[in-house]
Structures are given as structure tokens and as C-alpha cells.
Amino acid sequence: MAKVCILIGGSRGLGKSLLALYQQQGFTVLELSRSGSGDEHLELDMSRREAAIDTVDRMLADLARERWDEVQLIINAATIGPIGPLALSEPKQWWQHLDVNFTVPISILGRYQYHFGAYPARKVAAFVSSGAAHSAIDGWGLYCASKAGVNHFLRVMAAEQSLQPLPIECAILDPGVMATQMQATLREASVAQFSQVQSFIQLHQNGQLAAPETVAQNIYRRLAEPVSHTEVLDVSGY
Numbered sequence: 001m002a003k004v005c006i007l008i009g010g011s012r013g014l015g016k017s018l019l020a021l022y023q024q025q026g027f028t029v030l031e032l033s034r035s036g037s038g039d040e041h042l043e044l045d046m047s048r049r050e051a052a053i054d055t056v057d058r059m060l061a062d063l064a065r066e067r068w069d070e071v072q073l074i075i076n077a078a079t080i081g082p083i084g085p086l087a088l089s090e091p092k093q094w095w096q097h098l099d100v101n102f103t104v105p106i107s108i109l110g111r112y113q114y115h116f117g118a119y120p121a122r123k124v125a126a127f128v129s130s131g132a133a134h135s136a137i138d139g140w141g142l143y144c145a146s147k148a149g150v151n152h153f154l155r156v157m158a159a160e161q162s163l164q165p166l167p168i169e170c171a172i173l174d175p176g177v178m179a180t181q182m183q184a185t186l187r188e189a190s191v192a193q194f195s196q197v198q199s200f201i202q203l204h205q206n207g208q209l210a211a212p213e214t215v216a217q218n219i220y221r222r223l224a225e226p227v228s229h230t231e232v233l234d235v236s237g238y
């Protein structure tokens, strides 16, 4: 079986664990981020949306010329900042956030449909979302909105795919809280930026953040099974 995983954001944290696990399981992995390394790495800065989509488009076109039995696209990359009510940051920072967390993920899903819609293989499009998509957390307006937006886009995409002869299976994944750089960034916020910062410091102090390796295993196992609906899938590890 020739299996490929296109992993957006595999340089650290959950993405790095997914990269190692998918390789162990016999997948060819293409990893795209700013700071990844190795033969499987392709440079991608999602805050530069025009260059980013050109890179992704070329990569998908090349892959679609090869013969695969299974193709999994996992959009894991995201950013949390700027944290705080928008009065504390600038529009250019908001637009960068929205490009990384919303515009480019949706653009990648669109180009995946274009290149792989009619491709004869098992095809998966998975998005690493967050509980923030359905909770209103002060200071996280951009993050909550962008995660909710991509989730809903994927629900529409799943409805469209169900009308296709060779549908792409769409998955929305909630990884829970994990011990990664993103959590370290959150803990550095001030109370003025984010009133619940202390509770996140406590999660860390109490050892209540899951290991990203555990969450990666849950994702791998869940995506190995057919995905037939677009409820949020709980892949948390704690």
C-alpha cells in the first residue's frame, strides 16, 4: 500500500509527534512549516498567503501525478497570538493570524479538492481544531473565530463531498490541552490580555497537559478508520 500524509505544521509540538508516528507506520510524509528540517520538509510560511498557496499547489500537483492508495491531509499548523482584546494589538497582526489560522487552511482544503477530488484512493482531510471553536474565551477572539470558521467550512465541504463519486473524508479533531510551545506562549500572557491565564499555569503545574505523542496516537488511530460524519472528534490525551 502506498500511503502519503501531507502534514501542515510538523516542526514541533503535536505536528512533530504526528510526523514521527506516520513515518513509523509506513507513510511517506511531506511536512510543511517555517522551521522543520529533513528530507520530508518543505518551507511554508502561512502568514505570506500568496507564496504559501503557490508552494502548496505545486506540491499537491506533483503528488497527484504519483500513484497512492491513501492520501491524508492533516492541517495542524496554527498560531495563538496576538492574545488580548483587539484594542491591544494592530490590524496587521490580526490579518497575519487570520491568514495562518483561517485563510490559508481553507485555501489548502480548496486546492486539495481540486487536485485530489477525482483521484482514485482513500482520501482524508483532517483539521486540528480546538475546544476554543465553541467556547468564548476572553483574549482569544481571533483564535476562537478562526477555529470555528474552519470547522464550519469543513462541515460544508463534507456535505459537498458526500455528493461526489469519490468523496474526501473530512475530520475535525479536538486535541484537548497538550504540553507544547503554544501552551508555554499562553502562560506568558498577562491577566489584562487573558483573564484565565492562571488556570492555564495551574494545568501545567498540576501535570494536566497531555503529551503530544499520546494525542498523535489517538489521531492516527481515529483517521485509520473511515470518517463518516463531521461531529468534532475527541482525540485528547489526558
Ligand SMILES: NC(=O)c1ccc[n+]([C@@H]2O[C@H](COP(=O)([O-])OP(=O)(O)OC[C@H]3O[C@@H](n4cnc5c(N)ncnc54)[C@H](OP(=O)(O)O)[C@@H]3O)[C@@H](O)[C@H]2O)c1
Binding pocket: 008, 009, 010, 011, 012, 013, 014, 015, 016, 032, 033, 034, 035, 036, 044, 045, 046, 047, 075, 076, 077, 078, 079, 100, 128, 129, 130, 131, 175, 176, 177, 178, 179, 180, 181, 182, 183, 212
Ligand atoms: N497545545 C494545546 O494545548 C492545544 C489545544 C487545542 C488545540 N491545539 C491545536 O493543536 C495544533 C498544534 O498545536 P501545538 O500546541 O503543537 O502548537 P505549536 O507547538 O505552537 O506548533 C505549531 C505548529 O504550527 C506551525 N506554524 C505556526 N505558524 C506557522 C506559519 N506561519 N507557517 C507555517 N506553519 C506555522 C509551526 O511551525 P513553524 O513555527 O516551524 O512554522 C508548528 O509546527 C494547533 O492547530 C493548535 O491550535 C493545541
